[in-house]
Amino acid sequence: MLEEVERWWTRRSWSAADRPPAQLLAAKEATGTTVSVVLPALNEEATVGAIAGTIRRELMTPQCPLVDELVVLDSGSTDRTAAVAAAAGARVVHRDRILPRLPALPGKGEVLWRSLLVTSGDVVCFIDADLRDFSARFVSGIVGPLLTEPDVQFVKAMYDRPLGSATAEGGRVTELVARPLLNLHWPRLAGFVQPLGGEYAARRGLLERLPFPVGYGVELGLLVDALHTVGLDALAQVDVGTRKHRHQDGQALGRMAAAIYRTAQVRLARGHLVRPQLTQYERTADGFTPSTTPVDTEERPPMTAIPEYAARRAA
Template sequence: MLEEVERWLATRSWSVADIPQHRVLAAKRATGQSVSVVLPALNEEPTVGDIVATIRRDLVERTPLVDEIVVVDSGSTDRTAEVAAAAGARVVHRDTILPRIPALPGKGEVLWRSLLATDGDVVCFVDADLRDFSSDFVVGTVGPLLTDPGIDLVKAMYDRPLGQAPGEGGRVTELVARPLLNMHWPRLAGFVQPLGGEYAARRSLLERLPFPVGYGVELGMLVDALHLSGLDALAQVDVGVRRHRHQDSQALGRMAAAIYRTAQLRLARGHLLRPTLTQFERTTTGFEPRTYQVDTEERPPMLDITEYTSRRVA
C-alpha cells in the first residue's frame, strides 16, 4: 500500500521551468488550440489591474499565448470593472451571462457562467486578489495542456506565506481539504494546493463537470475530474510563491463548511439535509450567534444548458 501511495504522490508534477515558454507557444501554434484566461472578481480594485496588465504584456503582446482575458465581475461596488477594462480585459458582469437562470452568490457560480462568456479550448482561472503576480501562473498551468494531449486539468502549486510566516497560508487546505482528500480520495493526496484558485483545464472537461456555486468549487472539480478523466490526466506545476489577501477566521469557517459539504455530497448524493453553520461574535452584551446557510447548490454540467450547446452548433 505504501508503494502505491508513493506512486500516487509522484504523479504528474513539474516546475514551470520544466516546460519553457517557447515550447508552449510552439505547441499552441502546432495544435491550433486557443487559450482563455478568466478572473472571477468581487471588489478587487487594488489588484485586478496589475494582474490583467501583466498577462496582457507578457502573454498577449510579447508572446501570443493568450487569446482572451475575461474578468467576470460578480457585483463589485468599487472600481474593479473600470480598472480591469483599462488594463486590457474584457469585463462581463455575472448577471448578463445566462440571464434566464437567476445568479447565485459564490465564486463557483462565476466560474460556471464564464464558460458561456469565453471561447478558448483551454480555460485558465486566476484569482483576482493576487499580489506580486507573475505570468508563470498562466504559463505553468496552460503549458502541460498544450504540450501533452493526455492531460485535462493542471493545478498550480506554490509556497503560500501568511504575512511574514512562510508556509502558514492555506489554513482551510491543511485543516479541512487535505484530511478529506487523504481519507476519501487518497489518489488526490499528492496535490499540494487542492483549493488553489489558479488552474487550467480543457473546455471539453469543464463543460462536463457540475460546479458547486460557492467555495467548494475547487475541491468538487478536482474530485469530479478524477472520476471523469482519471489520475493520469491530472497534473500540478510549481510556480513559486502566491501572495494574496487573507480572510479572517470566521470567513474561513464558512469556507470550510462549504468544502466539507461538497465532499459530503460526493460521498452520499441526495441523502443529506441542507446544513447551516453557527458562529459567534462578541457584542456589548456578550457572545451572539450568527447562523449561515452552507453553500449546497451546484450548477449542472454546461453541456446540459441549451444556450451553451446552441452556441457550439452555431
C-alpha cells in the same frame, strides 16, 4: 501515500521553468490550441488591474501570443473593479448578463460556471483576482502541460502561501479540512499540494462535462469530479513559486470550511443535509452573540446540459 500516487507524482508534477516560452508557443501553434484566461472578481480594484496588465503585456503580444482571450467576470462588485480591469486590457463581463433566464446565485463557482458561456478557448485558465506580486508564470506554468502533454486534462498550480511572516503558512482550510478529507476519502488525490488553490487550467471538453458547486466548494468539487471523469493520470500540478493574496478572517474561513465539507459529503453519498447551516459566534458587549448563515447547497449542472451553450457550440 499510495504507490499509485507516488508514481503519479514523478510523472505529473512539474515546475513552471520546465517549459520555456518558446516550447509553449511551438506546441500551441502545432496543435492550434486556443487559451482563455478567466479572472473571477468581486471588489478587487486593488489587484485586478496589475494581474490583467501583466497577462496582456507578457502573454498577449505578437512576440508571445500564448493567451488568446482575457476575461474578468465581475460578480457584482461595488467598487471600481470593472473599470480598472477594462483599463488594463481585459474584457469585463458582469455575471448577471450571462444566461439571464437563470438568476445568478452568489458565489465564486457560479461565475466560473457562467464563464464557459462567454469564453471560447480550448483551454480555460482560472486565476484569482486578489493575487499580489502576480507573475505571468501562474498562467504559463499551468497552461503548459495542456499544450505539451496530450493526455493531461486538468492542471493545478502549487506554491508556497506565506501568511504575513517568514514562518506562518496560509492554506488553513486546506490543512484542517480539505487535506484530511482527500486523504481519507479520495487518497488518489493526496499528492496535490494545493487542492483548494484558485489557479488551475483545464480543457474545455472536460469542464463542460462537470457540475460546478456555486460557492467555496467549487475547487474541491471540480478536482474530485475530474478524477472520476478522466482518471488520475489526466491530472497534473505545476510549481509556480509563491502566492500572495488577501487572507480571510476566522469567521470567513469557517464558512468556507463548511461549504467544502458539504461539497465532499454530497460526493460521498449524495445524501440529504438535515441542517445546511453554520452557526458562528462573536463577542459583543452582551457576551457571545450567535450568527447563523446558510451553507452553499446549490450546484450548477454540466454546461453541456444548457441549451444556450449547445447552440453556441454548434454555431
